[in-house]
Amino acid sequence: MTTFTPDAPARGPAEHAVRDQIIAAAHQCFARYGYAKTTVADLAKEIGFSKAYIYRFFESKQAIGEEICGSRLEKIISETQDSIEKGDSATDCLRRMFKSLTTRSADLFFHDRKIYDITAHSAAERWGSSEAYKETVREMLAEIIKLGRESGEFERKTPLDETCRAILYAMMPFIDPLHLERNLDLLPDAPQEVVSLILRSLAP
Amino acid sequence: MTTFTPDAPARGPAEHAVRDQIIAAAHQCFARYGYAKTTVADLAKEIGFSKAYIYRFFESKQAIGEEICGSRLEKIISETQDSIEKGDSATDCLRRMFKSLTTRSADLFFHDRKIYDITAHSAAERWGSSEAYKETVREMLAEIIKLGRESGEFERKTPLDETCRAILYAMMPFIDPLHLERNLDLLPDAPQEVVSLILRSLAP
DNA sequence: CCTGTGACCGATATGCCAAGTAGTCACCCG
DNA sequence: CGGGTGACTACTTGGCATATCGGTCACAGG
Numbered sequence: 066m067t068t069f070t071p072d073a074p075a076r077g078p079a080e081h082a083v084r085d086q087i088i089a090a091a092h093q094c095f096a097r098y099g100y101a102k103t104t105v106a107d108l109a110k111e112i113g114f115s116k117a118y119i120y121r122f123f124e125s126k127q128a129i130g131e132e133i134c135g136s137r138l139e140k141i142i143s144e145t146q147d148s149i150e151k152g153d154s155a156t157d158c159l160r161r162m163f164k165s166l167t168t169r170s171a172d173l174f175f176h177d178r179k180i181y182d183i184t185a186h187s188a189a190e191r192w193g194s195s196e197a198y199k200e201t202v203r204e205m206l207a208e209i210i211k212l213g214r215e216s217g218e219f220e221r222k223t224p225l226d227e228t229c230r231a232i233l234y235a236m237m238p239f240i241d242p243l244h245l246e247r248n249l250d251l252l253p254d255a256p257q258e259v260v261s262l263i264l265r266s267l268a269p
Numbered sequence: 270m271t272t273f274t275p276d277a278p279a280r281g282p283a284e285h286a287v288r289d290q291i292i293a294a295a296h297q298c299f300a301r302y303g304y305a306k307t308t309v310a311d312l313a314k315e316i317g318f319s320k321a322y323i324y325r326f327f328e329s330k331q332a333i334g335e336e337i338c339g340s341r342l343e344k345i346i347s348e349t350q351d352s353i354e355k356g357d358s359a360t361d362c363l364r365r366m367f368k369s370l371t372t373r374s375a376d377l378f379f380h381d382r383k384i385y386d387i388t389a390h391s392a393a394e395r396w397g398s399s400e401a402y403k404e405t406v407r408e409m410l411a412e413i414i415k416l417g418r419e420s421g422e423f424e425r426k427t428p429l430d431e432t433c434r435a436i437l438y439a440m441m442p443f444i445d446p447l448h449l450e451r452n453l454d455l456l457p458d459a460p461q462e463v464v465s466l467i468l469r470s471l472a473p
Numbered sequence: 474c475c476t477g478t479g480a481c482c483g484a485t486a487t488g489c490c491a492a493g494t495a496g497t498c499a500c501c502c503g
Numbered sequence: 504c505g506g507g508t509g510a511c512t513a514c515t516t517g518g519c520a521t522a523t524c525g526g527t528c529a530c531a532g533g
Contacts, residue, residue, distance in 0.1 A: 083506095104494060115508045117497080126495065189451075223469070231466040234459050235439035237448075244441075244448055247393075255438050262435040265427070266470035287476095308524060319478050321527080330525065 084122045086112045091129045099179045100130050100186065127192070134187045135194035137180055141169045142201055149205070155213025159267075160260055162205060167239045167256045171249065174242075185242040195242075202240065203229055210267070219267040232263050288326045290316045295333045303383045304334050304390065331396070338391045339398035341384055345373045346405055353409070359417025363471075364464055366409060371443045371460045375453065378446075389446040399446075406444065407433055414471070423471040436467050 090111035094103040105126050109116040123129050145165040152158035174181045187195040207229050213219035238244045239256040248255065294315035298307040309330050313320040327333050349369040356362035378385045391399040411433050417423035442448045443460040452459065 105496085106494075116495090117509080118507055120496065121507085124496095220469075223465075227462055228466070230459070231462040234442060234455070234463050235466060237452075238438060238441045243451065247447065251438070255434070258431055258435040259438050261427075262432070262439060262470045263466070265424075265472075266466045268469075268472070309526085310524075318476095320525090321479080322477055324526065325476085328526095 081122065083112070083114065083118070087119055087122055087129065088132060092133055095130070095133055095183060096177060096179050100183050130183055131187065131192050131194040133180070134183045134192065135197065137173070137177075138184060138194060138198040141166065141173070142198070142205075144169060146205070149209070155209055155216060155218045156264055158209045158212070159206075159264065160257075162209060163236060163239070163256055163260050164253075166202070167245070167252065170240070170242060170245055171252055174246065174249065181242065185246060188241055188243045199233075203233060206232060213267065217269065220269040228267075235259055235263060285326065287316070287318065287322070291323055291326055291333065292336060296337055299334070299337055299387060300381060300383050304387050334387055335391065335396050335398040337384070338387045338396065339401065341377070341381075342388060342398060342402040345370065345377070346402070346409075348373060350409070353413070359413055359420060359422045360468055362413045362416070363410075363468065364461075366413060367440060367443070367460055367464050368457075370406070371449070371456065374444070374446060374449055375456055378450070378453065385446065389450060392445055392447045403437075407437060410436060417471065421473065424473045432471075439463055439467060 087108060090108050091103070094107055094111065098107075105119055106116050108129070109119055119129075123132075145162060148161045148165040149158045152161045170181075173184070184195065186192075207225060210219060210225060210228055210232075214221050214225075233240070236256065236259060238248050239252075239259070291312060294312050295307070298311055298315065302311075309323055310320050312333070313323055323333075327336075349366060352365045352369040353362045356365050374385075377388070388399065390396075411429060414423060414429060414432055414436075418425050418429075437444070440460065440463060442452050443456075443463070
């Protein structure tokens with residue numbers, strides 16, 4: 066699994082109590098007031114240091130946002146991974162994977178809206194956090210397809226890369242936060258119907 | 270094919286020289302300055318009548334927008350229909366259908382941006398014009414699938430409705446103007462790869 | 474009946490200026 | 504030296520008065 070920390074030039078020590086405090090404060094403020102309405106000065110006040118000090122640990126407000134966004138996406142990934150591991154076939158794993166990704170994203174939308182908005186913003190602005198998320202999802206999918214091909218569940222003619230790309234494009238409306246937002250009324254049936262279509266396409 | 274005129278209570282006579290003048294002026298102004306920047310008063314001045322008179326023919330500015338939007342979408346539909354008719358198999362028809370829809374939509378984006386923006390707005394606001402468009406696309410697709418099933422090209426187990434829905438969901442990123450806009454960098458390969466996946470899923 | 478309009482209303486957009494915000498830097502302290 | 508900051512700048516943003524816009528209506532002329 067690739068790491069979520071963006072390849073940007075990190076500033077200051079990666080491990081530091083104050084850095085953790087900033088993250089904690091940011092998580093709280095972003096969740097409560099939203100990314101835009103939270104100022105760096107707010108975060109500074111929250112942890113009892115000056116604004117300038119925050120810039121010893123993060124090169125920008127966006128970097129903090131990416132960190133919050135990334136760790137939330139990581140949680141979705143790891144929960145999804147857990148669900149996949151309970152699958153008893155590649156078919157089952159694929160169903161579980163997308164079921165988990167869509168329901169957990171929708172959950173985020175309904176129960177942690179402000180954080181969800183950050184992920185949507187992250188996707189729109191192509192932040193490192195969501196690029197890394199997409200890449201990890203791609204890797205997870207490739208793993209399942211490979212498994213299914215080895216076990217004889219899935220066909221082996223189509224190039225693996227193309228298969229993965231096409232599947233992700235097809236699921237985009239339900240995975241990409243930006244698109245999901247507009248398709249909430251199609252949950253939970255639509256994504257499952259697309260997964261069924263995908264599975265038919267994978268038949269040997 | 271369903272008509273594009275929204276089921277709204279149309280105002281005034283449907284056939285009328287002045288009505289046509291309004292449409293012509295609207296098309297010109299919308300294409301040049303955009304829907305938002307064009308005022309109803311602008312249209313009135315353009316055709317030499319008063320603003321109030323326009324409301325004898327259209328119940329709102331949106332109704333005019335829907336008309337412009339709808340007729341442009343109708344053009345895409347009819348051109349696509351033409352292309353489909355040249356297909357020599359259901360498989361070919363399906364490829365042609367989506368190839369035509371995506372390239373013509375992208376074309377609209379690049380060469381008639383202001384009009385494209387209206388279609389995107391129409392999709393976002395769920396205007397009648399784009400609902401009708403989506404419905405017509407669904408009908409076109411169902412027709413092709415039925416043909417393919419009859420000729421033995423496509424499988425017959427999955428319910429027709431579900432097949433059509435799933436295919437449209439999967440192609441949404443490249444058909445829906447709202448989504449297409451964000452995926453222009455994936456053209457022209459991505460939609461074709463998804464169509465290939467769809468065709469694999471339709472194999473008997 | 475049909476064609477056509479100016480005056481009017483409530484909501485929304487616009488322009489403008491003060492206040493706030495992201496980010497930097499020189500500098501302080503132990 | 505690492506830990507920490509106030510003051511500064513260039514750029515947005517918010518708020519508010521004002522103008523504009525979508526839409527209606529009563530009414531006029533043929």
